[in-house]
Amino acid sequence: MGVILLMNVFVSFAQFQGKADAIYSGTPWFDQNGKVVSAHGANIIKDNGKFYLFGEAHSDASNAFAGFNCYSSKDLYNWKFENVALPLQKSGKLGPNRVGERAKVMKCPKTGEYLMFMHADSITYKDQFVGYATSKTITGPYQFKGALLFDGKPIKKWDMGTFQDTNGSGYILIHGGEIYRLADDYKSVVEQVNKNMTTGFESPTMLKKDGVYYLIGSNLTSWERNDNYYYTSESIYGPWVSRGLIAPEGSLTWNSQSTFVLPIQGTQGTTYMFMGDRWSFPKQASSATYVWQPLTISGTSLSIPKYQEAWQINLSTGLSSPINSTNKIIENTDKQIKFSGNWQEIASEDGSSESKSNEKDASFSIEFSGRQIALYSFVSTENGYAKVVLSNKKGKIIVSCLVDMYSKSLVSTAVFQSPILKKGDYKLTVYVTGEKSNWSDKRKSDYGSTGYFISLDKIMIN
Secondary structure, eight states: OOHHHHHHHHHOOOOOBBBBEEEETTSBBBBBOOOBBOOOEEEEEETTTTEEEEEEEOSSSSOOOOOOOEEEEESSSSSSEEHHHHHOSSSTTSTTTTTEEEEEEOOTTTOEEEEEEEEEETTTTTTTTEEEEEESSTTTOOOEEEEETTTEEEOOOOOOOEOOOOTSSSEEEEEEEEEEEEEETSSSEEEEEEEOOOOOEEEEEEEETTTTTEEEEEESOOTTTTEEHHHHHHHSSSSEEEEESSSSSSSSHHHHHEEEEEEEEOOOOOOEEEEEEEEEEEEEHHHOOOEEEEEETTTTTEESOOOOOOOEEEETTTTTOOOOOOOOOOOOOOOOEESSOOOOOEEEESOOOEEHHHHHEEEEEEEEEEEEEEEEEEEETTTTTTEEEEEEEEEEEEEEEEOBOOOSEEEEEEEEEBBOOSSEEEEEEEEOOSSSOEEEOOOOEEEEEEOBBBEEEEEEEE
């Protein structure tokens, strides 16, 4: 325990120079300081040629509001921490022991002002409403104004999203499929354009393509992943038609929950990027990751038919492309990997195998020469948190983070992808922490991992 505690606190990022060359889903991302990007329940807006990502700041101690972060990027791969756009308030509805979720920012065409919308609530989720904040500059700080009013009353709902139509009209999306049109200044609601049409349907998001509106939401399973689904309509007023799932059944939307869709328009087309969250309670700050995937859209059909671990977007043409990996693969049985503590090798019928351990402080390590390293795990229901440490040949820590190897479905996937570093000699060490993702929701339903295992399938080196 002493070793892992030291590694949690003794991390220096002064020499961090890594860059990303693609969008990598399901692995921690690092900002310019080498810290894990923390911006969930997020959205992105493009302003003056730059992308701005807004989302929930978190702690690993509780789900209490810790602020909404702002990051910027020129390429959607590398994110610069700008500031806490809306910090924890000293008191009030976004003060201590309150909840603030699903920050969404839009620029009002009429006033040029930036408005942030959010779900505000008590820590027990019994005082929910849609709130808003304003700023003259995109990065903030935003000033919290309280509840967004409709007919003089708050909209007392929880999960929410936003949508800005091509004519500049702004909308608030609510769980259940409710849609509200904002006033011209975006500071109040003037009309409910669609009423509740289903149970659940959390984390709503919307896109519009060729005159068709697509409304995406998730089932009601707290922070657990599920199969998200969608509706279409030729008018935002409806009628809305249920179209089914957006990803193959049982994939649990590639282990994510919808939060936003970003259109990336170029000279040859538009890529609609699905933005999903891979939650990891209680360590949302350290271990929750992002699943960003290009959507396939044709007529009323919308889907993410195949999971792309890494892909690139040409911001000029607006077209996306997968990455064809030529990385060196090192299997878990390779003698280059050094194990410490009790590990078991488990073989599968298809000839693959994994190394597993749930012994606290057990570890494995590998020394390698190259520019980048990725860790693949068989994620499963009995897996917990792993501590990942990447250091140079002098022993200086370059990257240190927690990764969550829990999943409802067994699959081999990348759980850590290092930034691209200067070519050299490095060492990757992975530890069993003896902690796991586990929680109960407000209905007292239990979710999360049943064990503390960490798993090694393979390592890939560039």
